[in-house]
Amino acid sequence: MSDPAIHHNQPHGLRQLFSWRNGVAWGMLAFTLLVQVVVWQSLRTNEDRAARQQFQMLGEKVTEAIRKRLRDHEQILLGGAGLFDAVENVSREQWRTYVERLLLPDRYPGIQGVGFSQAIPHAERDAHVARMRAQGYPDYDIHPPGQRELYTSIVYLEPFLRRNLAAFGYDMYSEPTRRRAMQRAARLGETSITGKVTLLQETHGKVQAGVLLYVPVYRPNAPLTTPEQRMQALIGFVYSPYRVEDLMRGILRAADLPLALHIYASPGEEPEHLLYASREAPEPGSAGFSQLQQLDLYGQTWTLRMDSRREFDERFHSNEALVFGLGLGLSLLVFFLTSSLALRHSRAQALANEMTRHIRQSKHDLRLSEERLSLALKGSNDGLWDLDLEAGSMFVSPRAWEMLGYRPNELTCDLKLWERLTVAEDLAQQKARLAQTMLSNVDHFTTELRLQHKHGHVVPVLLRGHIQRDPQDMAQRISGTLMDLTERKRVEQMKNDFVSTVSHELRTPLTSISGALGLIVGGALGSAPPTMQQMLEIAYRNSLRLGHLINDLLDMEKIAAGKMSFELREHSLGDLLEESLASNQALCEQHGVRCTLEHPTDVLVWVDGLRLQQVLGNFLSNAVKFTPEGGEIRLHSSLRGTKVRISVTDQGPGIPEAFRSRVFEKFAQADASDSRQKSGTGLGLAITKELIERMGGAVGFDCVPGQGTTFWCELPIQIPPAESDCRDGQPRILVVEDEPDTGRLLHMMLREGGYGVERVQSLHQAREKLAASHYEAMTLDLHLPDGSGMQLIDELRDQPAMQDLPIVVISAAHQFEQAQFPAGIVWLHKPITNAQLLVAVEQARDNIRQARSKPR
CATH class of the missing domain: 3.30.565.10 (Histidine kinase-like ATPase, C-terminal domain)
Structure with missing residues (x-):
């Protein structure tokens, strides 16, 4: 519940915020806002400059990528022309081999193929067609039909399949755009590229703009000084056709550029010469950045228009709102900090009063809580105890000491105190039970103990506890209460004695009654009248039923008393x-x-x-x-x-x-x-x-x-008693582990380490093996089907012949359980590695050897 005085002062504090005493804070707010505007404007200017530079770099990157790819394609065509220069008559098979070695689809995506267009004078046309048909192409002919002085028929084009089949035999010299590029290439002896054309390969699907790249091929050793000489020596063209969208996709596919690209095969942006347009291009005039670049390529001028996409524009101004918000927040923070300093006296006084009130209330609540706890403990007559496992200390309340006849702190309070007070014959069982509780995920537990009174008699107590665990479920602290069960045990013993006495006293006469009735019903004494026989059978059945009831009562009494063997x-x-x-x-x-x-x-x-x-x-x-x-x-x-x-x-x-x-x-x-x-x-x-x-x-x-x-x-x-894997001369180790997979893993680790291994799964089997054979060491699990591994350790340490047996305990238990075992035992926390296990075995054996070497 809040303090009314604080609420009463709030309006007064709000008025002070707008008073003249707070003028410095308002001045600081105005100054910081002015600084924020200047910084924001400077940041925006710098971002615009950086965006412009970045956009220009992207444009240059695109231009250079297109120029480099076309140069690479020119080298491919020059290589093909070199093949014709080196070989007098290049066969179709040689041309296919050359193109396949280029690995075009992988290294140069977008190229349609590489071909050779043969120059054929009009006088040689019919002979050329006859030769081609004789090579296995009976339908071959130069197309389109018509009388021309020079034909340039496509005779080689690889890969020779799908779309490229439509270009076989085509006279590219018959089409004006192609002819201009071919004439330039032939007359100048240079690589030439066409303007925008529609390729013959556009046989299906979306029709794309196309271009072709030509390299002339001349007769070897012919004079090539003038354009006329070059035209006379021309034997054909090595060329490549391109679908421009496929070509651009191959060039730009790895760039993932945040800009839109338009390419025109003309010095200006003429729509009829548009070669390529990016998808999802921004509306004209809406792009944040735009630029035009002209690219001179093999006798053609390409105009490239590049516009920034929205993601590019937003990339450089995405932090403006954050900067503005941070600046405004900083200004307000400075304002309120200055206001707070200006008004600190009244605020500090109010805070001090509030803290004083809270401290007094906390002290009052603590005193009431301690009184309630004290009254509750007095009313229940229980003792209080607390174990701090990290500090290794233990607290016991005066009532708990009183139950056992000691004065407070008469004995040393440490983690071993409960062991010294526990009845000796119960200690091993209680250790195992405590270890099991610590390993489980429970937070609360209840158990009965028998503690030793100072004057020698046994005090039965009920132990209730709560376990505080860390994030790894390891116990850090255990606290609880101690209830004296002496009176309850006395009453229970009286009840059990009464039940036992009554049951035994009833059994003796009941045996005689059931036996006698059985003889009579069975006819041993002669037949009885039917009415009497029926009554006798009822009596006999109920006497048997009563016998079962008495047996069940005796079994329950044995189970409750712990006497069931x-x-x-x-x-x-x-x-x-x-x-x-x-x-x-x-x-x-x-x-x-x-x-x-x-x-x-x-x-x-x-x-x-x-x-x-x-x-x-x-x-x-x-x-x-x-x-x-x-x-x-x-x-x-x-x-x-x-x-x-x-x-x-x-x-x-x-x-x-x-x-x-x-x-x-x-x-x-x-x-x-x-x-x-x-x-x-x-x-x-x-x-x-x-x-x-x-x-x-x-x-x-x-x-x-x-x-x-x-x-x-x-x-x-x-599982059958033992798994043995021992060879002559190997040191033998006994593995006591009931979990099959873990047992097999330990077996394999020790065998690879050079040990002979035998494995058992229970205390009973382990005792039999230890009695019949000699082992250099033993690995032991704590929780076995017929008892705790602690019992076996205590038994071995009490036998002179087994006192020096090296033991490696393998468990996932907490260090609190580890502290319960005798010195000299090596402890491994699960999970373990092969190296850890072998080192632990050797350490256990070394411990025993060192103990033997010391004088006794």
């Missing part, structure tokens, strides 16, 4: 599934349903066989319960990457939408009414979830209402 080892999944099908077949037959097994590929799994049978029994009994008589239950498995999914599909009505989120909760029933049709304790699926998760798997279900339900569990696949 697991004997994990490798099993063939196919054997387990067949065993489960056989053991539940009687239940299926009793309810009139079929059960089939679909197991396409057998794999190895790391499980407790009895517990997995309990899980499958829960799935199957649940499916039998909801599948109608005559229906079918499918027990099937499928591979999903590195995991296998075991599924049980029934043909029941499906799970209601509202109940799906509570399927795996304790005592959960889709129909929880007293009149429900299907019996059950509501504990089977909750126990199943706990058992599978304890064995490193996951559970779930898929359901479409009215089409049955599929309950499934996923377990990691065990």
Whole structure:
């Protein structure tokens, strides 16, 4: 909420802005605006000069490009004339070879071809036509027809295809524009170019203006001093025809010039002599810059008109608005800065008052916040703690010290404090759990610890924490609370003891009752009346149901107390599934349903066989319960990457939408009414979830209402125990890594480094290998299917024979986890390179050698 005093002063400050005391600021504004106008005008003048120079350079560039290209084409024609000078009778094949070697389409785009037009006196016309027809051109004739003293028939023109075929046999001397250029070339012995013509090659498509370039060819050793002698010695012309638009496109294609070009084959801009016009040319008079240039070329004068395009004009004045805006902004900035200095006293006083008010308010809010936090901690009776991982320090509140019987700061507060206070037998497990939390992406965590009281007894506590991470998701600070669970644990123990006692006390008489009823129902004591037999069967079924309930209660009590033991080892999944099908077949037959097994590929799994049978029994009994008589239950498995999914599909009505989120909760029933049709304790699926998760798997279900339900569990696949690649004389290394791709990569890196490698994927397999063989070193992953790598390190350091085994830990964990391991272990952060791995192995071996050499 803003201060009313500030709003009250605002009109007064606005009046001061226009007061005479602020005259200096207004003077500075006028001066800076005047300077801005001068600078802007100077900048515009300089930009106009630079634009004019740039435009002139572009025009010269265009003119020079046209002149150079035509000179290059002249050299081509002169080379062709040289060929006729060197060879008495140039054949058509020799001419084709010469032109092909020029690579015209690639080096000189725009040229239509290179040809030879033979000079034929009237008396030799018929003989010439006969010779050409004898060469394989029966339709050849000189065209256009007519009686002329001299014919110049085109006999060679390469490439001799497409448009150029129309010019074969054409007498160019018959057309006035061409004849003027040819006469000039022949009489002067110079290269000549025609004015604007229409080429015979314009057989299809858009008709373009054309020009032709001629070089005369004379008889060798003939006198060439006068024009008459040259005309007498003339044997023909080497020439090239050009479609001007194609020629200009070839010349200017790489320039991408921001100007429009018009070319006229005349000394002025005469429309009938227009050879070329750029596309999208500006309207006459609208261009910012224009110029005319005349180009003298081989007896012709070309006029080139160049106009700047809009993008060229805008290129030099695009920053005017920015400069004007910056200048205006600078002027206003100077004005307001000067005004601020002029009025600084009142502004500074108001600012000081405002800052004082904010400081007082902040202190008040901070005091209230600290009071609330203190009252909240007192009300909850919780302790407060804070770990600064970067500084390596730890803070513990007085209440937290009090829970453990210590005075505040009686012990050294560092990152190792929680280890010294944790019960010794729990330390390895808690380290692994903390490491897993640090590696995950969670920000909040909750866990239970057992801490050592100063007087020796154990204090159970609930630890809640929040992890602050940097942009790379590395933990920087961890803060949270500590709750004393002593009273809660005592109440839970009383409850568990009560459940355990009641369950065990019920089991003994229930066993006798179920056994006796089973004998009676089975007819061991003789037949009973039908009415009595029916009642006895009801009693027997319910006694079995009560037995299942007691078993489920005992299992839940074991899981809650952490007393559920697991004997994990490798099993063939196919054997387990067949065993489960056989053991539940009687239940299926009793309810009139079929059960089939679909197991396409057998794999190895790391499980407790009895517990997995309990899980499958829960799935199957649940499916039998909801599948109608005559229906079918499918027990099937499928591979999903590195995991296998075991599924049980029934043909029941499906799970209601509202109940799906509570399927795996304790005592959960889709129909929880007293009149429900299907019996059950509501504990089977909750126990199943706990058992599978304890064995490193996951559970779930898929359901479409009215089409049955599929309950499934996923377990990691065990790859055969070891991958060995050892040769005689090589130092042997054991790779302990459960991720297949990473394991294969480490295997390859170490093998290329000259080591013999064996690879395993679990703690159990690693223990077996270490007990049976000797290794020079070991690489170790921290997170394995059957435990933490920390457990294996502690075991090895407690065994005299294994104390000196070099170990390289390969992990993506934070340095906080690294600090938990004994000295002498080399740590590598993922990802790693081949060189890093080999250096780390040698470093670990050197550490062990140095430790051995020191006196003990």
